[in-house]
Amino acid sequence: MSETALTGPVDWTSDQAAGRRRSRHAANRRLQFYGIAAISTAVGLLGILIATLVIGGYPAFFQTKLTIDFPIKAEYVDAADPAAGNYRNVVRDALRELAPEATTPAQQRQLGQLLTNNAQFFVRDAVVANPSVIGRTLTLTLPAADPIDQLNKGLIDRDLPESQRRVNDLQLGYYDTLVAGGRVSAPFNWALFFNSDSRFPELAGLAGAITGSFYALLICFLISFPVGIAAAIYLEEFAPRNRWTYLIEVNINNLAAVPSIVFGLLGLAVFIQIFGIPRSAPLAGGMVLALMTLPTMIIVTRNALKAVPPSIREGALGVGASKHQVIMHHVLPLALPGILTGTIIGLAQALGETAPLLLVGMNAFITSPPGGILEASTALPTQIFIWADSPERGFTSRTSAGILVLLGFLIVMNGIAIFLRQRLERRW
Template sequence: MTDISATPPSSIASSGSALMKKRNRHQTMLQGLGIAAISFAAIMLFILIASLVSSGYKAFTQTHIQVEVFVDPEEIPVDGLPRGGFDDVLLASLQQYFPDVEGRADLRKLETILSNGAQFRLRDQVVENPDLIGQTISVTVPTSDDYDQLAKGMVDRDSPENQRKLSDRQIGWFETLEEAGVITQPINWALLTNADSRFPELAGLKGALVGSFWALLVCFLISFPLGIGAAIYLEEFASKNKWSDIIEVNINNLAAVPSIVFGLLALAVFLGWFGMPRSAPLVGGMTLALMTMPTIIIATRAALKAVPPSIREAALGVGASKHQVVFSHVLPLAMPGILTGTIIGLAQALGETAPLLLIGMNAFITSAPGSPLDSATALPTQIFIWADSPERGFVSRTSAAILVLLTFLIAMNAIAIFLRSKFERKW
C-alpha cells in the first residue's frame, strides 16, 4: 500500500497547481472558441445586412420628372377619357425642352424617358377631375428604369457607348432635364402601395403583403386552436402508453420535415383531390398551417410542463375537476409560452418559399387579392420572382423586398420576446 503521508507536501502542491493550470487553460480555450463562434456569426450577419442595404437602399427612392402638361381637348376628349391620348400629351410636354428633336424615331427615343405607367397616372388624375381638360397642370411621373438607373449612378456615363443601353444623346437629354430642375428622387412609396409589374419602376409589394396577410391569417386560424387542443389533450388528458409515445415521436419528426414535403402534400391533396383554387392564400395558409402545427404543439406542451405540479394539486385539493384545473389554472399560466411559440411558428411560416411555389403562389399578379380565394403571391415568392427577372432594376428591388421581409420577421420575434419577458412567471 502506498504511504500517502510519505509524499512531500511540495509535490502535492505542485501537482494541484498543475491540475488547476490545466483546468484554467481548458476553460480559457472553451471561452475563446465560444467568443470566436459568436464573432464569426456576428461578422456574417453584418456582411449579409450590409450587402442587402448597399444594393437595396436605392429602391426606396424613385426618379421622377415634373412637367407642365397642357391637357389638349383635341387629344383627350371628354367622352374618351379611359382611352385618351395621354401618352401624346406627355410627349408634347416633354418635347418643349428639346425643340430640335424631330422625326418619329427620335420622338420614340425621347418618349422612353417616361415610364410606361406615366400615361396612366395622368389618366387617373384627369378621370378623377374632368375639368382639367383644356388646362395646363403640373404632373409628376416616374421615369423609365434605364433613366432611373442613370440618375442613381448605376450607369457609368463615361463608359463606351456600345457598352450601355443609353446613347450619349439620350444621356444628354437627361442631363438637360437635370439642369432644368425637373428631375426629383422622392421616397418610393410605390414599393409598398403598388402591386407587381413587368416594369421595375412600377413594381411594388402590395400584392405580396396582402397575400402574406391572408395566408398567415388562415394559418393562424387553423394551426392555433388545433395545435393548442392537441397539445392539451396529449399533455393533460391522454393516457401514457405506446400509442401516445408513437404520436409524440411523429409530432417531433413532423417538426423536422423539410417544408417542400408539405408543399407536395398540399399539391396532391388540396389541389389534386379537393380541387381548391390554385395560387389562393386559402390554400397557402392551409399548407403553412400543416407545417406550423407541430411547432405550436411542441411549444404548448413545453409551456404546460413548465407549470408546477403544485398548481394542479392545489386546484384538485379544493374540489376542482380535471377540466377546471386545466382551463382555469394551468392554461392561463402557460399562455405566455404558448403565444411565444405560436408567434415564432408564424414567423417561420412567413419566410417559407418552397411550399408556396408548389401550390402556384408565384404567379404574376398585378393587383392585390381582395379575399383568401383570389390569386395572390407572398413576400418570399415575390422575392423569388424578382430575383429571377432579367431587368437590372429588379436587383435593388429584390434586396429591398428582403429587407422588408426581415423587418417583419424581426418585429414578430421581438413581439415574442416581449410577451415572454412581460408575462412569464418565475416559479
C-alpha cells in the same frame, strides 16, 4: 501539506501542482476564446449579410421621378369622355416641348423612353379625376424609366462607351437637360409598399405580396392555433401513457423535421387536386403553412404545459376542482406566455417559407392586391423569388429591398413574442 488515502501527502505548492493549475487555467482561457471567436464569427457573418442587403436594397427605397408639364389639348381629350382620350399624343407633345431638338421619329422615341412606359395612364387617371384641366396644362411628377433611374442613382457609369451602357448618348443629353431644368428628383419610394407587381421595375411594389402573406398567415393561425393547443392539452394532460401515445408523439416530432417542400406536395395533391381549392389562392397556401406549423405548435405548447409546476395542479385538485377546471383556470393561463411565444415564432417561420407556396402556385403575377382568400395571390418570399429571377437590373435592388422588408416583419413578430412573454409571464 495534505494527505489522501491513496497517494499520501500532496504538496500543493510544488512545481508539478503549479504546472497543473497553469494547464487548467490555460484550458479555461482557450475555451473562452473559442466561444468568443464563434460568437464574433456569427455576428460578423450576420453583419456582412445585413450590410450587403442594405447596400443592395437601399436604392430601391428611392425612385427617380421626372416633373413634366402636360398640355391637355381638347383635340386629344374630349371633355364628355376624358378616359378615351389620346394620351400617347399628350405625353409626346409634352416631351417635345422639353426637347425641341428631337425632330426625327428615332429621336422622339429615344426621348419617350425617359419616362415609364405607363406614363399615359398616369396622365389619363389625373385628367379623369379632374376634368377641369382639359384645355390647360397639367403638371405631374412621374416615375422615370428604369435605365434613367439607374443612371440617376449612379448604378450606370456614364463614362463607359455607349455600347456598354443602357442609356445612349442622346438620352444622356436629354437627361442632363432635365437635370439642369430642376425636373429630376428622387423622393422616398412609397410605391414599393403601395403598388403591386409590375413588368416595369420602376412601378413594381410589394402591396400584393404583403396582402397575400397576411391572408395566408391568418388562415395558418386560425387552423394551427386551436388545433395545436387542443392536441397538446390532450397528449399532455389526458392521453394514457401507452405505445399508441408514444407512437403519436414520435410522429409529431418527426413531422416537425420534415422538409417544407413535402408539405407543399401534400397541399398540391390534396387541397388543390382533390378538394378543388383554387390554385394560387391564399387559402391553399395558408392550409399548407398550417400543416407545416402544427407539429411545432404542439411541441411548444406541450413544453409550456410541462413547465407549469405540479404543485399548481395538485393545489387545484386539492380544493375540489375538476380536471377541466384545473387545466382551463390554472394550467393554461400560466402556460399562455410560452404558448403565444411559440405561436408567433412559428408564424414567423411560416412567413419566410417559399417552397410550399411555390408548389401551390402562390407565385402568380398579379397587378392588384387580392380581395379575399380565394383570389390569386403571391406572398413576400415568392415575390422575392420572382424578382430575383427577373433579368431587369432594377429588380436586383428590389429583391434586396424585399428581403429587408421581410426581415423587418420577422423582427417585429419576434419582438411581439418577447413583449408578450415578458408582459404575461407569472412568477411562482
